[in-house]
Amino acid sequence: MFETLEPKSPDAILKLIAEHQNDARAEKVDLGVGVYRDADGKTPILKTVKKAEHWLVGSQASKAYLGSRGDIVFCDAIEKLLFAEGAEDNSRISTVQTPGGSGALRVAAELVVRANPDAVMWVSDPTWNNHxxxxxxxxxxxxxxxxxxxxxxxxxxxxxxxxxxAAKEGELILLHGCCHNPTGMDLSVAQWDQLADLVTERGLIPFIDIAYQGFAEGLDEDAYGVRLMYDRVPEMVVTQSCSKNFGLYRDRVGALSFVARDEATAKTVDSQALYVVRTMYSLPPDHGGAVVAHILNDADLREEWLAELAEMRGRMNGMRKLLVEALQKTAPEHDFSHVEHTSGMFCYLGVTPEQVARLKQDRGIYLVDSGRINVCGITEGNVEYLAESIASVLY
Ligand SMILES: Cc1ncc(COP(=O)(O)O)c(C=O)c1O
Incomplete structure (x- = not known):
């Protein structure tokens, strides 16, 4: 049977990570990877996560199955994070815990196709490769x-x-809640407002993927688009990830929330979502969701987590600024100022695939062919080398 299968090429980023690992040059730099890194190049476990894990190990009384929804305390906390603490009426919203944002996207897609086998979704060009x-x-x-x-x-x-x-009524539109991946360039408040007008006029269904809440400006600011659309439209889908803002990448924590026209429809969609989960993986992993729920519901830990989030955000913005300043010196006739107007981990540097290849070959600087960089790869120690190397391939 398996002879019928053709080999699949590995993910481009995994290939890049392997190439970087095998590069013996001491000055090599990894700007390709898709995780947060601190100034020492580490992807740390947040202190609040460690504290919540200690609490969990000490207090967890059973490993019995939870239902397909996962942890309801987690779902409730994420709903508040997305739709605001005081969302007046949440009877139209339903949330299930999923294995990461990717799990949320897939369950959502299965649900959309069950509701409408001919469903059309508009996605940004470019968008995250895995979308x-x-x-x-x-x-x-x-x-x-x-x-x-x-x-x-x-x-x-x-x-x-x-x-x-040109989109037809009932078609979905995929929007990045904040920190657009790969460009890092987000809609302004005024643009979200204008888009909400178009979405309501044309009867489109917003499908918002928010994988970086808290990485752009702050928890509430980053949820502007989600909350605006919730106020304006009868139906929408939101996929969320705790991989980045809680640093729980491998624990697989995320959520799918959908908003239905009324409470009765929400209940039906909810039952379908739980059915889809049952047919795919039965129930999500528990550990990370329990950690997140504890952090969000413990006032002190929540405060501490907000500070950790602000520190990550501050480092990313600081490194952006540093790179732009360094490039102003090494390549003064080239404009890299857009880098400073981006949010989150990623932005397009503005180099060609040929220049990307030269950076890799001549300088040991690794980034994906599109020129997307993860600003977490920048440090005070390598920024001058980076700026000088980038300038060397521009001419
Ligand atoms: C735009 C976007 N959505 C969703 C995800 C899903 O992340 P995960 O499945 O690791 O939670 C990512 C991760 O890189 C992303 O960039």
């Missing part, structure tokens, strides 16, 4: 809307609106 297989392989028909202009390093907002004006 396409996670959603497309479930049977959602994907269309692209323009999002980013690599020449001017700006959002193509007018072109985006123009493309979406």
């Amino acid at each position: 396409v297989p996670l959603l497309g392989e479930a049977g959602v028909k994907l269309r692209a809307y323009p999002y980013y202009d690599t020449d001017s390093n700006r959002i193509l907002f007018d072109a985006m609106l123009e493309a979406l004006a």
Whole structure:
């Protein structure tokens, strides 16, 4: 049977990580990886996570199955984080815990296809690479809307609106809640407002993927789009990840929330979501969700976590600024100022695939072909080398 299968090429990022690991040059730099790193190049376990894990080990009384929804305390806490503590009426919202944001995306896609086998979803060009297989392989028909202009390093907002004006009623539109991956360029408040008008006028269904809440400006600021759409539309989908903001990458913690027209429909969709989970993986892993729930519900730990989140955000913004300043010295006739206007871990540097190849070969600097960099790879120790290397491939 297996002879019918064709080999699949490995994920481009995994290949890049392996190449970086095998590079013997001391000055090598990894700007490709998709995780947060501190100034020492480590992906730390948050102190609040360690504390919550100690608490969990000491207090957990059973490892018996939870239901397909996962931990209801976790689901409730995430719902508040997304839709605001005081969301007046949450009877239209339903949330299930999922294995990471990826799990949420896949369960959501399966649910969408169950509701409408011909469902169409508009995704930004470019978008996170995994959006396409996670959603497309479930049977959602994907269309692209323009999002980013690599020449001017700006959002193509007018072109985006123009493309979406052709979307038909009931079609979904995938939006990145904040820290757009790969470009790092987010919609402004005014642009979200304008988009909400178009979405309501055309009867589109927002599908918001928010994998970096707290990495751009703050928990509430980063949820602006989610809360705005919740106020304006009858139906929407939100996929969430705790991989980055809690640093729980390998523990697989995320959530899928959907908003239905009314409470009765929400209950039906909820039962379908639980059924989809049962057919895919039965129930999500518990550990990370229990950790998150404890941090969010313990006032002191929550405060401490907010400070850790602010520290990560501060480091990313600091490194962005440092790189732009260093590039102003090494490549003064090139404009890299857009880098400072991006959010989260990623942005497009603005280099060609050929320049990416030269950076790798000549300088041991690793980034993906699109020129996307993870600013966490920048440190005070390597920023000058980076700026000088980038300048060397521009000419
Ligand atoms: C835009 C976006 N959505 C979702 C995810 C899912 O992350 P995870 O499945 O690790 O929680 C990621 C991770 O990189 C992402 O960048």
